[in-house]
Amino acid sequence: MSSTHPAAPPASSAGRGPGFVERAGASVTRRVSVIFYALGFFIEILRETVASFARRKVGSRVLAMQILFTGVEALAVTAVIAVGLGAVIIVQGTSLLPQFGQIQLLYVILITVITRELGPILTAVIVASRSGTAITTELGNMVINHEVEAYIASGINPIAYLVVPRFLGVIISMVVLNLYFNIFGLLGSWMVTQLIAPVEFVQYFQGLFGALSVVDVLSSLVKSVVFGAIVSTVATFHGFRVERSSTEVPQMAIKSVGQGFILLMFANAVITLVYYL
Amino acid sequence: MSDTTFTERQIRVKSATLVRDDYTVLDDASVVFPRGKTTIIMGPSGSGKSTLLKIAAGLFPPDTGGVTYDGLDITASSGETERQLRQRLGFAFQDGALWQNMTIYQNLALPLQYHFPRMARSEIDERINRLVASFPVRRHFPLRPAALSGGERKIVSFLRALILEPEVLFFDEPTSFVDNQSADRIIAVLETQRRRGTTLIGISHSAELTARLADYLLVIIAGRIRAFGPVKEVVQTADREVQTVLTEVLADAATFDGDILDLLDGSDPFS
Numbered sequence: 229m230s231s232t233h234p235a236a237p238p239a240s241s242a243g244r245g246p247g248f249v250e251r252a253g254a255s256v257t258r259r260v261s262v263i264f265y266a267l268g269f270f271i272e273i274l275r276e277t278v279a280s281f282a283r284r285k286v287g288s289r290v291l292a293m294q295i296l297f298t299g300v301e302a303l304a305v306t307a308v309i310a311v312g313l314g315a316v317i318i319v320q321g322t323s324l325l326p327q328f329g330q331i332q333l334l335y336v337i338l339i340t341v342i343t344r345e346l347g348p349i350l351t352a353v354i355v356a357s358r359s360g361t362a363i364t365t366e367l368g369n370m371v372i373n374h375e376v377e378a379y380i381a382s383g384i385n386p387i388a389y390l391v392v393p394r395f396l397g398v399i400i401s402m403v404v405l406n407l408y409f410n411i412f413g414l415l416g417s418w419m420v421t422q423l424i425a426p427v428e429f430v431q432y433f434q435g436l437f438g439a440l441s442v443v444d445v446l447s448s449l450v451k452s453v454v455f456g457a458i459v460s461t462v463a464t465f466h467g468f469r470v471e472r473s474s475t476e477v478p479q480m481a482i483k484s485v486g487q488g489f490i491l492l493m494f495a496n497a498v499i500t501l502v503y504y505l
Numbered sequence: 506m507s508d509t510t511f512t513e514r515q516i517r518v519k520s521a522t523l524v525r526d527d528y529t530v531l532d533d534a535s536v537v538f539p540r541g542k543t544t545i546i547m548g549p550s551g552s553g554k555s556t557l558l559k560i561a562a563g564l565f566p567p568d569t570g571g572v573t574y575d576g577l578d579i580t581a582s583s584g585e586t587e588r589q590l591r592q593r594l595g596f597a598f599q600d601g602a603l604w605q606n607m608t609i610y611q612n613l614a615l616p617l618q619y620h621f622p623r624m625a626r627s628e629i630d631e632r633i634n635r636l637v638a639s640f641p642v643r644r645h646f647p648l649r650p651a652a653l654s655g656g657e658r659k660i661v662s663f664l665r666a667l668i669l670e671p672e673v674l675f676f677d678e679p680t681s682f683v684d685n686q687s688a689d690r691i692i693a694v695l696e697t698q699r700r701r702g703t704t705l706i707g708i709s710h711s712a713e714l715t716a717r718l719a720d721y722l723l724v725i726i727a728g729r730i731r732a733f734g735p736v737k738e739v740v741q742t743a744d745r746e747v748q749t750v751l752t753e754v755l756a757d758a759a760t761f762d763g764d765i766l767d768l769l770d771g772s773d774p775f776s
Contacts, residue, residue: 279584369605370605373600373602373605374598374600374602375602375603375604375605377559377564377565377596377598377602378596378598378602378603378604378662378665379604380563380564380591381562381564381591381594381595381596381598381666381675382591382615382616382619382665382669383587383588383589383590383591383592383594383616383619383620383669384615384616384619385587385588389619
């Protein structure tokens with residue numbers, strides 16, 4: 229693209245610069261417009277996702293690569309964190325609960341913490357840190373290299389071809405990783421139990437399934453889907469916010485993670501609140 | 506400026522203005538690119554040539570004004586209308602803009618696979634092989650763009666722009682940083698497209714390309730269109746800055762065959 233030239237001088241150079249109120253007003257206006265733009269972007273993703281299914285043309289190669297990177301390659305780190313968390317709950321639970329005569333609550337606590345609360349949110353944090361930044365960086369670099377313009381020029385809708393497969397890939401991966409997190413977390417807790425107070429495998433899991441309700445599973449599933457949508461939307465949105473310079477790419481990646489975390493915590497609180505209503 | 510009143514299958518840019526970081530990149534640009542003709546855009550570095558070309562191609566919208574093709578607003582169209590419209594326009598990028606995560610073959614095949622999902626693999630192969638026949642590109646098919654030189658990437662970008670056989674081809678300096686033999690082949694392909702009636706709109710400071718192809722010239726300086734019209738009219742402009750831009754390019758054209766030679770004809774039209 230052509231470089232800019234001083235055909236029109238900056239408004240501020242013509243005289244006194246804008247005052248505090250003007251700057252504050254401009255900042256608020258800019259932020260509000262970004263929020264509305266992000267909402268419009270999300271609606272466009274949903275629209276293109278439905279349209280992609282309707283014409284049976286989801287970028288299957290991009291989708292497969294996204295699931296491989298987000299879901300499969302993150303398996304190891306997810307498993308380690310899940311086993312560690314399950315172990316910590318057992319160690320703390322078996323030392324604290326008997327003091328109150330409430331050891332029978334251990335299964336409920338395991339389900340509440342791993343399945344309903346920390347499983348989905350920790351999985352989302354792993355995916356946002358790992359895949360969210362990767363998506364923002366990849367798309368940001370594509371913008372700078374004019375690859376996104378090349379998609380437009382070739383009549384290929386960048387939302388349909390670049391965003392929808394990543395949107396679906398991250399959601400599918402999030403659901404699968406959350407399932408793995410549950411399996412490894414609950415298995416990890418059982419393994420640590422064997423070191424402290426051995427329990428039969430069948431008896432242990434019967435106790436867990438006894439404490440597990442359909443609502444727990446639904447809550448966990450809904451969170452995974454919502455968190456996957458948040459992480460992928462925020463990551464792709466910030467990737468496309470890169471305009472010209474490669475220095476914008478890491479800046480947008482940082483914003484993607486930061487804003488992703490805030491939205492994840494907010495969504496988690498809202499869904500948990502709904503669960504208890 | 507020439508009064509062009511074409512009514513169909515034309516690219517019409519109307520009062521397009523683009524401001525970035527308080528700088529006016531494009532200032533109230535209005536132009537109708539004639540159908541089936543070749544328009545070469547010229548101007549100093551940073552004058553807004555690429556911006557005008559990309560806005561005309563609908564790659565991004567201007568802040569104010571608009572672009573229509575065949576009466577359809579390019580930047581406002583969406584869905585199937587947009588897809589069909591884009592299929593009729595090709596764009597060869599100055600820096601290649603190849604998709605880095607794909608091989609050269611995939612770069613050429615993707616537009617076909619996307620627009621014609623039922624097209625057989627053999628037909629895709631046949632169309633690609635026919636397109637690249639006169640270029641040394643086939644041996645690069647399994648490679649990623651990063652493995653190619655800048656010139657080779659430009660050639661692939663140029664070929665990718667042609668793969669859908671567009672009605673309008675936009676090109677941005679297709680022969681710069683390309684070896685002489687490949688530059689000759691690119692110009693030959695453009696001449697073939699011109700004979701077929703493809704509307705060609707491009708930026709070039711190549712005297713040879715301008716001499717062999719240009720029907721119309723557009724000169725842009727500091728974001729403003731300063732001259733646009735048939736070559737014969739534009740080279741006789743009294744605007745000194747436009748003369749300077751043209752002199753730099755067209756003076757070299759005396760070494761090539763073409764219509765412009767007749768215009769220059771041994772005398773300096775700018776004196």
